[in-house]
Amino acid sequence: MTEQHPGDDRLLDLVLGELPVTEAHDLVHHLSTCHPCKREYDALATSVDHILPATPRIEPPPGFERGVLAAMLPPAGSTTSSTTPSGHPDGPEDAVHTEYAGHGGSASRPRRRTLAQLAAACTLGVTLGIGGTLAVDSPDEEAPASVYDASAGTPLATPDGELVGTAALSYLDEQQVLVVTVAGGYGGKTYECRARLDNGETVTLGRWHLPDEGATWVMPAPGASAARIELVTGTDTVWSAADL
Structure with missing residues (x-):
């Protein structure tokens, strides 16, 4: 039997955490043995990682939000989702925090989503005035699996070794940022x-307050070189850390 390889749409769903848990686990297993598909996945994950901090902060023209959602969501008749502001007043003004509630993990779509549409969705969130997280929520599925691409940054882990995310340095308008x-x-x-x-x-x-859907924070990098990033609880306990 000829081996089935996932298309770009399905790989992008995995990058964004839109696949159901079981399907995501199966696809991750396939990537562990299929080097061509893993290279394709790595390229998509890297592109998404670069698009988020490069999202411009501009006021969209009238009807922009409706056009972006129409491009990303299924045709009429399917369940639609909403874009919901979220964040924390203690976050720095220069940070970008975008929360987007998108369509759940369907393996096929009538219209192919592109990275340009993803960038437009990021812009949509930023122009809503929220300020550094892209969070994808699948309302008809359980919470997205803890699946991420370690090549997009340094693994973020708890003291007992559980991998919960990544930390990476990138650039926004020639300014170094931490993602x-x-x-x-x-x-x-x-x-x-x-x-x-x-x-x-x-x-x-x-x-910031972390939503259950997960989040990405983009903030100006410190002036001096950072050796370690820590996420600390209100009791001053290190919940997770990444050595850069």
């Missing part, structure tokens, strides 16, 4: 993001 991603299923608490610098100092980069 911290936490997978779905760990929400409900507020975390402070701290950077331990090479010079021994510790700086606080922001403080």
Whole structure:
């Protein structure tokens, strides 16, 4: 029997955490043995990682939000979703925090989604005035599986070794930014993001409430080189950390 390989749409669903848990696990298993598909997945994940911090902060023309949602959601007759602002007032002004509730993990779509549409969706969230997270929620499915691409950054892990996300340095308008991603299923608490610098100092980069769908925070990188990123609870306990 000829081996079936996933298409770009299905790989992008995995990158965004839109696949049901069982389907995501099966696809991750396939990627562990199929190098061509893994390379394709890595390329998509890297592109998404670059698109998010590069999203421009501009006011959209009238009808822009409706057009973006029409491009990404299924045709009339399917269940539609909404875009919901979320965030925390303690987050830094320069951080970008976007929450998007999108369509659940269907393996096929009448219209192919592109990375340009994904960038438009990121822009939609930013223009709603929320400020660094892209969170995808599948209302008809359970919370997205904790699946992410480690090549997009340094693994973010709890003290007992559980991998919960990634941390990476990127650039926005020639300014270095820090991108911290936490997978779905760990929400409900507020975390402070701290950077331990090479010079021994510790700086606080922001403080946010983590939604259960997962989140990505984009914030200006500290002036000095950061050696370690930590997410700390309200009791000053390190919940997870990444060594850059």
